[in-house]
Amino acid sequence: MSGMWTYFARRLLLVPITFLVITFMVYAVLRVTPGGPIEQLENQMRAAAAQEGGGGGGGLGGTDVGLDEKAREELRAYYNLDQPIPIAYLQWLGVYPRKDRTPVTLKEREADPEFWDRVEVAWVNFRETENAYDARLQNSAAEFRGSTLLVEANAALPGEEAFFQRAGELLSEGLASRSDLKQHLDSKGWQLSGTRFMRPVTDVELAENSGWAALVSLASDKDQAFENLGSILAEQNKEASRRGSYYNVQVGFSGILQGDFGRSFTYNEDALDVITQKFPISIYFGLIGYLATWLICIPLGIGKAVHHRGLFDTSTSVLVFLGYATPGFVACLLLLVLLGGGTYWNVVPLGGFRSEGWGLWWEQGEYWRCIKDQVHHTLVPMFGYLVGSFASMTVLMKNSLLENFGADYVRTAFAKGLPERRVIYVHALRNSLIPITAGIGHFLGIIFAGSFLIEKVCNIPGMGLLGYESIIRRDYPIILATLVFGVLIRLTGNILSDFIWAAIDPRIRFK
């Protein structure tokens, strides 16, 4: 027995490691791939602007509508995208301290006027230097990228004609060779700004050109002023953004380990709350589907085994093959077309968990109507879940019973003169139900998390549909939260299956 306990201990030990690997992978993929929340926001703004402008803006005009650098920076901080991936991941996990920013209220400011006056002076100072910097930058044709000053390479510099010309050629080739162009420009630190080429200013030029030198010094002044502001605020654990909002900063651990899954971008609710609302719906359909599978597959499997190679077995085999050949959501689709009230019969609704007035009917005591409505909505998804695991379950039941028919204890039972029915339905059946019972762990994932295909087709607002929609809308906290629960349920489910197996079948020993 001790070997078994170490086996399960090892399996359990592996759960956290697996969990960490998977979540880190998905977290990194989410962060690395383009199209994050900020880009989504910008796209929305662009779409809105295009609509306002009557669609006349066209492709290039749209780029003007994007967020400015400051707003982007603030959003990055808000979505925790300003941290490197490993640190952000650890913060999400809750084992690395994270800065929690809350806006400073007016009351707080009134409570300590002396301090806030100092802050205000520093802020005004920063704004002034920034304004001066902005004004000068506007007049010059130069641009800042990070801390390097870029100026337009309008005329080819001596010795760079060929480089410039090649860049021009690549530019004229259009979007297809944009990546080539970028590579080409990067090799000398050049940048593309609109249709202009920008080159970094050399130190010699900086010393010669007073305008540029002033710009650089103004830029550093501006940063200095902001740092001053920051250091004053830091005395009271506060921070400022470049747009002039002040935040209280609290450093602490808050991640999934502390039960903080973040706020959903789309629902603007705590991700955990969103998920716990969806759980019961998925569990309802999953459980009913699973029960239906049991109720149909086990008798069918027994029948097929008892009449092995008989007429019943062969004819139901067609059903099994069809079950293999039809995914669950396809079966749902077929049913919806046939019974959904389109071209053929109108028996079931086209999807959803319940009818809209369900709550009202329940309050009014129309229980029978409620039950009927619920059953109507349940039929199609139940059939989908049934078809999804019908074939494998039936075959598993059949084979397991057939294997037991060949076992020695069945032979002994027959030899004792027991009636056939008793041997089959008492001796053999009990043992052959073991693998089916143990399989319940593997179904946990489906029972809890639902199949997002079936939930999408039947429009069930469960976990699966939530996960699917969160991916489409890039709702990172929800994506990660559904992932966390999905993975945990699956991992524990698999171990649970083996454990149940070992517990009810003393012949099975894991090592």
Place this chain on the structure above:
Amino acid sequence: MNFILVLLVLVAGVWFTQKGIPWIFKGVLRLAGIRWKSSPLAEKRIRRFKSIRRGYYSFVIITSLFTTSLFLEVLVNDKPVMIRYGDQVAYPAVRDLTNTWCFFMDGPLTTFDRSEDFGIPGQGPLDYTEFARLVENPEAAFGPIVEKQKSDISELEMEIEDVRMEIEEYEADGEEPEEWLVEDLAAAEKQVVLLRDGLDQLASIEKVFLDGEAGVVWPLYRHGPYKNRLDLPGTAPHDPSLYIPGLTPARQSAMLGEQVDMEYGGRLGMRITAGSESGDQSPLSADTKFYALKPAIDSGLVEVSGIVIVRKVSEDGFSGEVEILSITPGETLNAGLELSTRFLETWEAPLGTSDAGIDVLPLLAYGFRVSVGFSLMVLVAGYIVGILAGAIMGYYGGWTDILLQRFIEIWGSVPFLFLIMIVASIVDPGFWVLVIFLVILRSWMAITYQIRGEFYREKARDYVQAAIGSGVSDMTVMMRHILPNSMVPVISRAPFSFVNYISSLVSLDFLGFGLPPTDPSWGRLLNQGFQFLTTSPHLVFLPVLAMATTLFLVVLIGEAVREAFDPKVFSRLR
């Protein structure tokens, strides 16, 4: 005629797949200097497989259909296989075929047929349908053009005559004719010369067509999976034009009556009566769509003047009012026009069209090729990786085994559909990216454990120990000695994995995270069916039918293979 051709192609496909490919395969092996020897055991298994007839026939059907589908571009395409005009010959569909199979290179293959070279003025790509129309009936096609040109010329000549007279009048008066008159005259004369030249050219072009020096050879089915069917009346998705019970509305005819104002909204409506002079009388029902058919002039396609929908039915059910949904440009709906619920009863769009108006039949055919090809790729690549990993685990054992096992355990828990969805929601994965994704994330693990077990067992056997003892390299022992003896689980599992991969692809395409949107695929068709759930059942039924039939046949193969390679004998005492 076409039916015989289809049959011929299918027979050729079967023959090529069952006889030709093995023959070529053996020939290549012989050329490479490898002698093909099959063990008696393998032969026995194959014999056993062939004796299970339903599995063997399924195998023949699936493999033959697949090899035939490799040449789909010349069988089902909207471009002709060959066009000829004088001594200009082009093979557009064959070019498509080579483009498909030589996808990795471009350049010489990305050419097109210029209209000019084939007798139709213009530099753009040739409109093959237009060309085919000219070939089929040059008189009818050229007649109106020539007539128009001729009448243009005569009109111009009359004008010239007028202008001349005017100028002569001026000259008779001893005045200088106005400058613009002279200019007009010169321009018109030039134009006449040009038109006459054009007429000559037209005549010479017509002569080419009339002499039968122009020709066009179409594929078996003249529509492809990329172009929408703008030639069909009404709006997409179209119902199947072939009568398929349950999918195509029952044929019902009616006749248009006089115009009335509809009760609601004051829209234009018309009275109708059920049945026509020749047709049967069956009661009307509300919301039935009728096509107004133009009286047929020749034996060509029936043309549709408009579409109406029944809004009101009288009490006896044999007359009512219809609302006019759309009228074909240039047509009018008059009393007495014949109405029918089906616009065609031909092979024009036998399976209907998708929501973008793309013919469903080519979509299904190309979808078959994509699905089966995709699953084969994933299967083969996954098995290669899986067998390698399993072989290494089973053969070396120890730490390699433990570490790889843990790795697989962790990797196997990655929710792969989830990851693919995340990535695919951002970049459109192509065919190959999707194959690689599925292999890396999922398919290779399925077989690894079984191979590991087999290798574990075989390694202890004497023949392996003897091989190792005689100093053969590890790789040789693994691949040459152990592997052939551990292929049984691999082969008997393959068809079922294959089914899984097809389902995976269909699911991904259904969700919109699969192949690029322009590629034909069953999953996307299903998705369109999902969107038109209540109105266009054929968009659900047809792809499901195609998929279920394919998978059903593959499952039959799988059963037979398992039976032949890994027979389970259940003893039973009574």
